[in-house]
Amino acid sequence: MLPDSYVEDLVEVGKANGLDAVGVARAEPFVSTQNDLEERKAQGLHGGMQFTYRNPARSTDPTRALVGAKSLIVAARGYLETVPDSPTGLHARSARYVWDDHYAKLRNGLDAIAEVLRAQGWSTRVLVDDNALVDREAAYRAGLGWYGKNTNLLLPGQGSWFVLGSLVTDAPLPAAAEPVADGCASCTRCIDECPTNAIVAPGVVDARRCLAWLVQDTGIFPVEFRRPLADRLYGCDDCQEVCPPNRLVERSGLRHGDLAEGESSRVWFDLVQVLTCDDATLLDTYGRWYIPRRDPDYLRRNALVVLANIGSRHADQARDLTEMYLRSANPMLRAHAVWTARELGLDDLVDLVSDDTDELVREELDRPDFVAV
Numbered sequence: 089m090l091p092d093s094y095v096e097d098l099v100e101v102g103k104a105n106g107l108d109a110v111g112v113a114r115a116e117p118f119v120s121t122q123n124d125l126e127e128r129k130a131q132g133l134h135g136g137m138q139f140t141y142r143n144p145a146r147s148t149d150p151t152r153a154l155v156g157a158k159s160l161i162v163a164a165r166g167y168l169e170t171v172p173d174s175p176t177g178l179h180a181r182s183a184r185y186v187w188d189d190h191y192a193k194l195r196n197g198l199d200a201i202a203e204v205l206r207a208q209g210w211s212t213r214v215l216v217d218d219n220a221l222v223d224r225e226a227a228y229r230a231g232l233g234w235y236g237k238n239t240n241l242l243l244p245g246q247g248s249w250f251v252l253g254s255l256v257t258d259a260p261l262p263a264a265a266e267p268v269a270d271g272c273a274s275c276t277r278c279i280d281e282c283p284t285n286a287i288v289a290p291g292v293v294d295a296r297r298c299l300a301w302l303v304q305d306t307g308i309f310p311v312e313f314r315r316p317l318a319d320r321l322y323g324c325d326d327c328q329e330v331c332p333p334n335r336l337v338e339r340s341g342l343r344h345g346d347l348a349e350g351e352s353s354r355v356w357f358d359l360v361q362v363l364t365c366d367d368a369t370l371l372d373t374y375g376r377w378y379i380p381r382r383d384p385d386y387l388r389r390n391a392l393v394v395l396a397n398i399g400s401r402h403a404d405q406a407r408d409l410t411e412m413y414l415r416s417a418n419p420m421l422r423a424h425a426v427w428t429a430r431e432l433g434l435d436d437l438v439d440l441v442s443d444d445t446d447e448l449v450r451e452e453l454d455r456p457d458f459v460a461v
């Protein structure tokens with residue numbers, strides 16, 4: 089076993105290269121997590137997600153990622169920034185973790201550690217938000233934080249505004265002695281305030297109800313979650329926004345990101361632009377996000393739901409955009425435009441598709457009043 093001072097030096101290298109917290113876990117199978125993945129998949133709670141659910145035996149066993157793996161060096165990079173005010177006009181919001189390429193910065197820090205290890209003859213593999221490893225469990229085992237009831241990992245005194253990643257190595261490193269104790273206590277705010285009641289038990293998210301997944305899923309956006317989507321184009325931060333430890337950190341003034349004062353273009357997105365620009369521009373602007381099948385029409389679908397929720401403040405623009413989408417060649421988008429038109433009281437526009445024979449559009453036209461969450 090290498091000495092503690094060896095790890096301390098690696099932690100320093102990571103911190104000098106953009107990491108906020110670094111810990112070590114043994115590279116052994118995450119048995120309880122494999123069970124959790126399999127059980128939740130069997131119950132349908134994964135909502136069809138692939139990612140780590142595709143092969144639970146693989147994503148919970150670090151030795152599958154690197155032959156002879158002995159240790160995991162797990163890192164967290166903070167992304168807490170101040171939310172800039174929404175610009176005037178039709179704008180949709182994105183979740184904080186995508187305001188910058190924090191995964192790339194996290195990877196840089198882990199790569200710097202890997203370089204040191206490799207120079208000393210050890211093998212390494214860096215995994216950042218990779219389907220090959222369940223990041224939160226690695227971080228929990230490395231003593232970085234505790235599982236909040238919203239399932240996010242919270243770092244003591246620093247909250248959950250962190251992305252997580254690991255480096256698998258065959259170097260035998262001393263691991264964290266103890267996991268971090270629960271810091272939620274009797275709080276249930278994230279459960280109570282999730283807009284879609286997606287946290288179905290402490291530490292369990294039903295992806296079928298979670299807005300963060302629904303904006304990434306294919307198909308028609310489920311009707312009961314369209315209003316709760318509010319102005320979100322991508323991601324959802326509500327269960328972190330309401331979290332008391334996060335609020336405490338925000339009030340403390342600690343910030344990690346480098347968003348310039350008043351800069352809002354990485355946070356708020358012009359709906360008119362999203363709904364009128366071509367595929368190449370959409371993929372160029374939002375390509376870092378997980379867009380199902382790389383099909384920009386799914387972003388347009390989300391944008392139409394947002395337009396239904398906020399368009400009444402800009403009636404003329406909203407009318408033009410809705411009309412444009414009622415004439416779309418894609419029936420999924422025509423169907424969503426029917427919803428948008430009705431939500432905005434533009435029932436006269438719906439006549440444009442009254443003879444539409446597509447099943448998706450007909451379903452939308454025939455929809456009885458939706459059931460609220």
Ligand code: B12
Binds near residue numbers: 235
């Ligand atoms: C699939 C996935 C999602 C899915 C499902 C999330 C979920 N909670 O199930 C969706 C698309 C909804 C999603 C959303 C988000 N995600 Co995500 N996602 C992932 C991904 C790819 C895999 C996660 C996974 O495999 N989970 C497996 C399940 C079994 O784990 P779990 O849900 O955490 O369950 C654990 C707890 O239940 C705990 N547990 C067991 N018993 C009990 C009992 C109690 C009382 C408690 C409290 C806990 C507990 O043990 C389980 C693990 O064994 C990871 C990246 C990766 N490669 O790991 C990112 C990741 C988890 N996501 C991340 C982020 C940032 C988000 C969002 C905040 C993004 C956003 N703003 O929109 C939201 C947060 C939503 C939420 N409340 O979780 C970060 C989390 C960072 C952190 N500090 O925790 C990760 C690690 C990405 C990264 N590399 O940084 N995500």
Ligand code: SF4
Binds near residue numbers: 286293297298
């Ligand atoms: S990300 Fe949003 S929808 Fe999903 S559990 Fe958290 S608050 Fe609920």
Ligand code: SF4
Binds near residue numbers: 236278
């Ligand atoms: S809101 Fe409360 S229960 Fe939820 S993660 Fe934060 S501290 Fe834990």
